Amino acid sequence: MSQxxxxxxxxxxxxxxxxxxxxxxxxxxxxxxxxxxxxFIFTLLPVLLILIVTVALLFRSWPIFNAYPLKDLLFxxxxxxxxxLFGFRPFILGTFWVTxxxxxxxxxxxxxxxxxxxxxxxxxTRSIAKPVLDLLAAIPxxxxxxxxxxxxxxxxxxxxxxxxxxxxxxxSIFAVNQPTGFGILSAGIVLAVMIAPLIISVMFExxxxxxxxxxxxxxAVGATQWQTIRNIILPQVGPGIIAAVVLGASRALGETxxxxxxxxxIPQIPTSIFDSAYPLPALIANNYGEMMxxxxxxxxxxxAALVLLAVILIFNILSMLxxxxxxxxxxxx
Amino acid sequence: xxxxxxxxxxxxxxxxxxxxxxxxxxIPKNQITVIMGPSGCGKTTLLKTFNRFLExxxxxxxxxxxxxxxxxxxxxxxxxxxVRKVVGLLAQRPSPLPMSIYDNIAYGMHIHKMKRDRKExxxxxxxxxxxxxxxxxxxKRLHDPATSLSIGQQQRLCLARGLAVEPEIILGDxxxxxxxxxxxxxxxxxxxxxxxxxxxxxxxxxxxxxKRLADYVIYMYLGEVIEAGPAKEVFSNPQxxxxxAYLEGQI
Numbered sequence: 001m002s003q004x005x006x007x008x009x010x011x012x013x014x015x016x017x018x019x020x021x022x023x024x025x026x027x028x029x030x031x032x033x034x035x036x037x038x039x040f041i042f043t044l045l046p047v048l049l050i051l052i053v054t055v056a057l058l059f060r061s062w063p064i065f066n067a068y069p070l071k072d073l074l075f076x077x078x079x080x081x082x083x084x085l086f087g088f089r090p091f092i093l094g095t096f097w098v099t100x101x102x103x104x105x106x107x108x109x110x111x112x113x114x115x116x117x118x119x120x121x122x123x124x125t126r127s128i129a130k131p132v133l134d135l136l137a138a139i140p141x142x143x144x145x146x147x148x149x150x151x152x153x154x155x156x157x158x159x160x161x162x163x164x165x166x167x168x169x170x171x172s173i174f175a176v177n178q179p180t181g182f183g184i185l186s187a188g189i190v191l192a193v194m195i196a197p198l199i200i201s202v203m204f205e206x207x208x209x210x211x212x213x214x215x216x217x218x219x220a221v222g223a224t225q226w227q228t229i230r231n232i233i234l235p236q237v238g239p240g241i242i243a244a245v246v247l248g249a250s251r252a253l254g255e256t257x258x259x260x261x262x263x264x265x266i267p268q269i270p271t272s273i274f275d276s277a278y279p280l281p282a283l284i285a286n287n288y289g290e291m292m293x294x295x296x297x298x299x300x301x302x303x304a305a306l307v308l309l310a311v312i313l314i315f316n317i318l319s320m321l322x323x324x325x326x327x328x329x330x331x332x333x
Numbered sequence: 334x335x336x337x338x339x340x341x342x343x344x345x346x347x348x349x350x351x352x353x354x355x356x357x358x359x360i361p362k363n364q365i366t367v368i369m370g371p372s373g374c375g376k377t378t379l380l381k382t383f384n385r386f387l388e389x390x391x392x393x394x395x396x397x398x399x400x401x402x403x404x405x406x407x408x409x410x411x412x413x414x415x416v417r418k419v420v421g422l423l424a425q426r427p428s429p430l431p432m433s434i435y436d437n438i439a440y441g442m443h444i445h446k447m448k449r450d451r452k453e454x455x456x457x458x459x460x461x462x463x464x465x466x467x468x469x470x471x472x473k474r475l476h477d478p479a480t481s482l483s484i485g486q487q488q489r490l491c492l493a494r495g496l497a498v499e500p501e502i503i504l505g506d507x508x509x510x511x512x513x514x515x516x517x518x519x520x521x522x523x524x525x526x527x528x529x530x531x532x533x534x535x536x537x538x539x540x541x542x543x544k545r546l547a548d549y550v551i552y553m554y555l556g557e558v559i560e561a562g563p564a565k566e567v568f569s570n571p572q573x574x575x576x577x578a579y580l581e582g583q584i
Contacts, residue, residue, distance in 0.1 A: 122391055211428075213426060214431065216386070216422075216424065216428065217430055219386070220386070220421065221417065221440065221441030221497075221498050222441065222444065223414065223440075223441070227444055231440070231444075232430060232431070235431070
């Protein structure tokens with residue numbers, strides 16, 4: 001957090017004369033100045049970009065905020081642009097459901113894989129598994145979408161839904177109300193596979209930041225490798241694990257094409273993982289540019305983008321706060 | 334000589350490189366054995382075969398036997414955690430675990446479930462901190478993080494942590510090389526105090542430390558044991574040219 005700002009130092013600059021000093025020429029000072037400013041501007045650029053995007057979205061979606069109270073937009077349940085009804089609730093909930101299922105499916109497996117790769121695997125295994133995982137992250141989302149369409153949707157439809165209908169039908173979040181295969185679970189499975197390489201790679205890096213001395217200190221008193229991981233390493237990497245999960249979740253929140261290919265795209269309030277849903281990114285991608293003659297439609301879609309951006313920003317900021325608190329507590333203890 | 338550890342035909346390879354060549358030595362019980370030699374001669378490698386730490390590095394091959402009271406610690410059915418409980422290690426750099434001073438000492442005892450209740454743990458923590466000469470300095474802040482101690486105190490903490498699981502053997506891998514002279518002296522005097530109860534094996538590259546501590550000396554060069562014997566004999570009358578050269582400061 002601490003920044004060194006040479007231009008703003010409180011001490012007065014002392015004139016020192018001696019063998020090692022030399023006068024700073026005007027041109028040298030100018031060069032220094034210019035260089036510093038250039039670096040500063042390029043650092044500022046990303047910050048500005050977020051601001052610009054936010055402001056532009058706010059500006060373009062202003063008409064709809066003017067026409068309806070924010071409460072009606074965020075919590076409204078009905079989406080009928082033709083009738084002037086713009087309720088985002090189904091889309092916001094759809095986004096959360098899909099992301100939650102994806103994260104819940106991905107995270108336990110990712111933790112196990114990264115523990116295995118970082119702590120147990122031989123160098124050889126690691127040197128094969130790591131690049132393959134990175135390659136997995138490079139597969140374009142649309143390919144995942146096709147895979148979801150051809151493999152996951154039928155799998156959910158023919159295998160998982162009947163199983164759940166047989167054993168878990170009384171549990172409402174597992175109830176099969178719309179037996180098509182297109183829905184939250186399919187999207188969640190596809191998302192889980194998509195975000196796993198990212199989460200694993202971040203977690204792996206975090207495990208490798210734990211110094212070997214600590215592992216050896218624990219092993220030296222006769223702890224097993226698992227006891228060492230449980231008692232020494234996991235407490236150390238806790239905040240990092242959360243950071244990795246947040247990164248994966250952010251990616252899932254914004255994932256568009258792969259999700260919209262398998263999620264069903266029905267604007268309803270989901271109650272079960274087998275329900276269809278319609279997440280915000282899918283809404284925007286499916287509709288922007290079409291039927292723009294409907295009054296306020298353009299503003300409504302852009303405000304959906306704004307809501308998505310806000311959700312992701314709030315999510316990230318909250319997680320940053322959590323991580324900071326955990327770190328502070330760790331130093332304090 | 335009553336040997337606590339016997340090394341028989343021990344060979345160690347890192348990949349294609351041979352680090353230890355056909356080592357055969359005995360380590361006497363309840364004495365301080367010092368392994369010395371120029372850097373890269375394999376002293377630390379030899380030390381780490383005694384608590385099976387060498388196998389933590391990928392690609393090491395170990396052949397031969399290391400017998401602890403007659404039992405080969407590399408036998409298939411030997412539990413490595415039992416070996417490490419009996420053979421403690423004091424590392425080169427102090428490595429306090431990221432927990433309180435108290436928990437550092439209690440860690441190993443908890444792992445092996447050695448005590449029955451809090452009271453017993455408390456008493457044991459105090460006992461081992463006293464043995465390490467740290468109790469007076471830390472008894473008022475047992476629940477502070479161990480990293481808040483000075484480096485010298487941290488190393489004594491690590492000594493206490495190692496002793497708390499009741500080992501029979503203490504290995505020291507240049508245990509004072511990261512410490513200031515006073516802290517080094519402190520650790521050395523602890524080791525001397527403890528030598529009647531524990532078999533101690535120290536790796537050092539300082540000849541003076543070797544002379545201060547050693548009852549028994551092993552001199553190594555390029556992965557081989559050149560000479561081994563009681564300290565008095567080796568220091569006063571080395572049998573081998575290389576040992577002589579080393580003792581005279583030529584290597």
